[in-house]
Amino acid sequence: MSAAHTTFVIERRFKAARARVFNAWADPKLKNAWRSCHEDWRSQGYTLDFRVGGEEREDVVEPSGTVHGFAARYRDIVADERIVYTYDMRLDGRLISVSLVTVTFEDSGAGTKMLFTEQLVILNGLCDAAEREEGTGVGLDRLVAVLDAN
Amino acid sequence: MSALALERVFHALSDPSRLAIVERLSRAPASVKELAAPLPMALPSVMKHLKVLEEGGVVRSQKSGRVRTSEINAAMLSAIDSWVAARRAAYGRAFDRLERMLDDGEDQ
Numbered sequence: 001m002s003a004a005h006t007t008f009v010i011e012r013r014f015k016a017a018r019a020r021v022f023n024a025w026a027d028p029k030l031k032n033a034w035r036s037c038h039e040d041w042r043s044q045g046y047t048l049d050f051r052v053g054g055e056e057r058e059d060v061v062e063p064s065g066t067v068h069g070f071a072a073r074y075r076d077i078v079a080d081e082r083i084v085y086t087y088d089m090r091l092d093g094r095l096i097s098v099s100l101v102t103v104t105f106e107d108s109g110a111g112t113k114m115l116f117t118e119q120l121v122i123l124n125g126l127c128d129a130a131e132r133e134e135g136t137g138v139g140l141d142r143l144v145a146v147l148d149a150n
Numbered sequence: 151m152s153a154l155a156l157e158r159v160f161h162a163l164s165d166p167s168r169l170a171i172v173e174r175l176s177r178a179p180a181s182v183k184e185l186a187a188p189l190p191m192a193l194p195s196v197m198k199h200l201k202v203l204e205e206g207g208v209v210r211s212q213k214s215g216r217v218r219t220s221e222i223n224a225a226m227l228s229a230i231d232s233w234v235a236a237r238r239a240a241y242g243r244a245f246d247r248l249e250r251m252l253d254d255g256e257d258q
Binding site: 006008010012014015016020021023024027030033034035036114116118122 | 160234237238241242244245247248249251252253256257258
């Protein structure tokens with residue numbers, strides 16, 4: 001049994017003002033329009049209850065039949081400023097990771113700087129999922145960057 | 151790579167001294183003596199850390215005459231990197247869609 005930890009940060013800048021960027025996370029219809037990542041995976045229904053304590057869920061089925069389960073709970077919401085949530089990922093019901101995500105929104109010129117920070121614990125069995133994903137022979141520099149961020 | 155192998159990689163890397171050794175070896179292969187020189191520890195400690203790194207598949211070593219040289223096993227390390235990179239990339243694509251949606255005013 002193992003539990004490995006890592007953290008990654010993604011910074012994005014948008015031309016849109018903070019309230020609009022924040023709203024794209026808060027409105028279930030808008031959120032669902034940009035969040036899903038695989039066109040050929042079939043959703044078994046997406047729900048978002050955007051309030052502290054509220055849940056967000058989706059089970060998605062790959063063409064191979066494998067079910068990816070996503071379940072989040074919102075922990076802190078400050079309108080137009082900050083969202084904190086936790087979520088776990090399951091592969092055919094088996095827990096593969098648990099994450100703590102913090103998203104912050106700041107003014108940047110006329111637009112918005114969004115900072116997405118995910119701290120995750122990777123549990124047993126993740127590699128089955130990892131191996132299907134792209135990317136081999138990636139430079140050591142980037143690995144060190146990931147580890148430095150820990 | 152099996153799940154177990156990746157777990158061993160993470161275990162091997164979860165120590166500042168071993169990370170320092172990995173960073174040193176990522177520049178070039180080195181002997182135990184060369185590895186120990188900049189580190190505040192004796193040879194046996196370095197060898198102990200090297201053993202953990204070898205067991206984790208992070209480092210490989212070979213003996214030539216009386217000198218044992220260690221080097222990075224890049225394939226093992228890239229497996230971890232690719233998993234985190236894949237997750238990052240998925241967010242990147244989602245945020246690209248978010249940007250397009252906002253730029254096109256589809257949220258209004």
